[in-house]
Amino acid sequence: MAVNESLRVLRTVHYDATHYSLFLQAGSIGPQTKPGHFAMLQAGDGLRPYLRRAFSIADVSKVAGVPAMEFVVKAVGIGTEALGRFAEGTPIPVLGPLGVPFPLDDLTPSDRVALVAGGIGLAPLVLLARELSLRRISADLFYGGRNEKDVLKRADFERFLGPPRCRYATDDGSLGRKGLVTDLVTQALDGGASYRRLFACGPLPMFRTLAKTVEAAKLDASFALESEMACGFGVCLGCVAPTTDGRFATVCKEGPCLPPSAIDWSRVHG
Amino acid sequence: MSVDLSVRLGRLVLKNPIATASGTFGYGLEFAEFLPLGKLGGISVKGLSLRPCFGNPPPRICETDAGMLNAIGLQNVGVEAFLSEKLPELERLGATVIANVWGDMEDDYVAVVERIGGDRRVAAIELNVSCPNVVKGGLIFGNNPTALGALVRRVRGATPLPLIVKLSPNVTDITATAKASVDNGADILSLINTLVGLSIDIETRQPRIGFTTGGLSGPAIRPVAVRMVWEVRKALPKVPIFGIGGIESVEHVVEFLIAGADAVQVGTANFRDPTISARLVDDLARWCEAHGIRRVADLTGTLKTRPRPEHRFG
Secondary structure, eight states: OOEEEEEEEEEEEEOSSSEEEEEEEOTTTGGGOOTTOEEEEOOOSSSSSOSOEEEEOOEEEEETTEEEEEEEEEOOSHHHHHHTTOOTTOEEEEEEEESBOOOOTTOOTTOEEEEEEEGGGGHHHHHHHHHHHHTTOEEEEEEEESSGGGSOOHHHHHHHHOGGGEEEEETTSSSSEESOHHHHHHHHHHTTOOOSEEEEEOOHHHHHHHHHHHHHTTOOEEEEOOOOOSSSSSSSOOSOEEBTTSSEEOTTTTOBEEOGGGBOGGGOOO | OOOBOOEEETTEEESSSEEEOTTSSTTSGGGTTTSOGGGSSEEEOSOBOSSOBOOOOSOOEEEETTEEEEOOOOOBOOHHHIIIIIHHHHHHTTOOEEEEEOOSSHHHHHHHHHHHTTOTTOOEEEEEOOOTTSSSSTHHHHTOHHHHHHHHHHHHTTOOSOEEEEOOSOSSOHHHHHHHHHHTTOSEEEEOOOEEEEOEETTTTEESSTTSEEEEESGGGHHHHHHHHHHHHHHSTTSOEEEESOOOSHHHHHHHHHHTOSEEEEOTHHHHOTTHHHHHHHHHHHHHHHTTOSBGGGGTTOOOOOOOOSSOOO
16 A cells, blocks of 8 residues: 655765665555555655656665665656755655556566666666565566666676676677667577566667567566656556557556556657 | 634535545545545546546646646546446545536537436536647637537536536636626636646757647646636625635645635645645644634635725836
8 A cells, every 4th residue: 555654865875977876764665565666756845846756666675774765766857866965864755655566476486587677777677686586586687778887786686686697788888798788688589598577677769679579579578667757646647658459558557567568669659 | 712614615515625626636536545535625536528538648747847737638437437436435435526527519518417417426516618638628618708608508407416617717807707607507616727838848849748738737827826716706706616726735725715715626736745635624724723713714705905006106
C-alpha cells in the first residue's frame, strides 16, 4: 500500500556534475518496495518545481546502519537539480511504493535472466540485481552509456551478479565494447544465450530496438517505462503510453513494468 | 467552540465546503488509500461520457511555473462502467458524489445525464462545458451563452438532481455564460475550468504537449479564478458557487469563500499531495475557530471592496 510520508536525506553521493545517488530514510515505503517500484519525490516546498518527480527506487539498503532508500538521479531540469542540493537531514515528501514491479514470482533458481540498462535506466535494475542474487537466480547484465562516467554503480552490480556476468558498452569505447548496449544483447543471443526473461530500462531508442530483438527471439520481457507524471497513482492520466490494443495505458499504475509486446512503439513519442 | 462547516448550495447540502475537482481526483477510489473519502464535502469524478473515451495521444502534460498544462482529452471509462463498477464502492465508502459529464454534442450530454437520471447515489450532476482539450464539444458550449443556454435547458429536463454548470474562464465576460446557465435551469455554478495555454520546447520548437495547447491549472491561475467568482457573485448574488483554481492551503479556501464561493473544489494540488483535501477540512475548522467564525457559511461573499475612483488621478 502506497504511503505519503516525509523522509529525511541521509546522504547524497555525487558521481559527476550530473549524476548522483540520493539516500533517504526508508520509512515505511522501503520495506514494502519490490524491484521496479517507483516513488514520487517533492523537490522543496515552493512552487518551482510545482509537481513531484517520479524516480525508480534503485535500492533498499542502509546508510551508517540506518535503513535507507536510494534514488539514482541524472540532473536534467529544475526538479532533478534541486533534489541533488538538499542538505543531510532535509525532509522530503515521498509517495510510494508505486506501480507494478518487475514480474519475479514465477522465477526459480534454475532460471537465467538478462538485465539491460541504458544510461540512467540502471536505476530500477540495482534492486532487481540484489533480489535476484538473494533468490540465487543467475543474471547477465548488459549496461550501456555514452562513456565510462555514464555507467554507474558497477561495483554493486558486480557484487550481486558476479563480475563475469556484467558486460558494458559505451559510445566512445571508454568502457567495455564500443557501440550500443543492444548490440551486446544481440551478440549474446546470437551466441546461443537463452533467458527465461529479459528486464530492461533505458532511453526510448534502446527500448525500440530491444522490443524488436525480444520479439524476434520470442523472449519474455519486462520493460520499466519512463514518463513525465503529475500524480504517479493513476489519476492525472498524463503519463500514458499507447498500447497495441489501441488504447492508452497509465505508465504509473498499469506500469511502469510492462511487457514490450503490450506497447505500440510506433505511436510512442520521443 | 464548535464550528459548523456544513454548507448549503441550494438543494445540495455538503458536510463541509471542501470538494475535489473533476479530472484531478479520478473516480475517487484511487484516493481511498490516502484519505477517508467520506470526510470530504464532495468528490467531482473524472468527466463521464456515454461511451468510454481513450483520450489524446501523449505527451499530455507538462509542468509550468506554479502549475501545469494538460490535454488529457477526457479519457474516461464511460458512464455505464462508472455506475456499475465505481459508484457502488463510492457509496460504501460514504463519498458524496458529483457526477461530472460531457459530450461532443447536445444529444450526447442529454444521453449521459438521462442514464444517471435521478440515481440517489449521485448528489449532483456537473456539466463540463468548458474543456479546452477536445476538438469537438466542450468549449463550443462553454464560450457561447446561446448554445450553452440551449444545452442546459435540455439537460435540465433529463434529471431531477441538482445541476451544476462548470464555467470556462476562456471568455470575455463570464457573467454572460453564468446567467445563460442559471436562466435555463442550472442550480449551481462551478468555476473556473482551466485557462488555455501553450508551452514550447525552444530546442525542438515543438509544443510541449501533443494537442499543441492545453489547460493551465495550479496556483498560477488562482487570482483569475478568485476574480471570476467575485464577478459572478456580484452578478448573481443568490446562485450558489463552487470556487475552483489553484487551491493549496486553507488561506486559499477562505479567499474563495470571501470572494463569493459557497464551497470550493481542490484540483491540481491533489496530484502534488493526495492527502491535501482531507487536511484542508481540518485546517478550515481550525482557521474558523482561531478567527471566531462559528459558521463557515458566514464567510461567503464578505469581500470588503474599496470604492473605485470615478476619474483618473494625475
